[in-house]
């Protein structure tokens with residue numbers, strides 16, 4: 001049995017839990033959240049909730065024509081601008097190497113430390129499975145960070161796992177109630193995408209250097225088509241409303 005053995009995804013997606021105040025999103029690269037779920041983030045910050053972003057890398061290996069030492073700072077700037085569009089002011093980087101993130105204790109420890117610093121009730125990450133719905137192969141960075149984030153939600157609450165974090169003053173945080181995986185092929189929950197969709201488009205568009213290197217399509221048209229298409233594809237399972245979907249693991 002491998003990890004493509006998803007749970008059965010329900011015919012009707014449930015609304016995401018609303019009784020929380022702080023969320024932490026942990027992903028591998030600049031743009032992962034903008035492709036995945038920033039319309040939901042916009043709705044959450046509109047409602048007065050705090051959302052912070054932690055990225056394992058600066059995406060420095062993401063653009064063929066730019067060397068990593070040039071690309072990393074540029075993509076960091078684009079990520080900060082992109083987060084600001086949806087009301088997120090805190091963006092941190094763990095400085096793992098783009099493209100070669102290793103799943104393991106070091107990554108789990110860094111993410112557990114971030115969870116202890118931010119003390120979220122909701123943790124967000126990106127598809128941790130081998131493929132995107134069995135259609136396209138996922139990247140090893142997404143798999144590593146997604147899995148390590150699911151693991152670190154528990155690590156963060158245990159004093160005896162990574163005791164060096166306690167020595168650094170990071171007390172255990174056992175308050176993560178849900179880990180929600182964006183971009184899952186087996187979603188269980190959804191957020192109405194409509195209120196945040198326009199900002200999600202502008203947020204993705206802030207990754208302009210990356211997008212211009214990726215596609216010949218006009219950047220805004222590309223961003224709008226991608227995000228609108230995904231949101232509309234989810235609508236039939238969410239009462240006809242365009243939606244951002246998540247696979248939620250309760251804790």
Ligand SMILES: [Zn+2]
Pocket residue numbers: 028029031032142
């Ligand atoms: Zn990525």
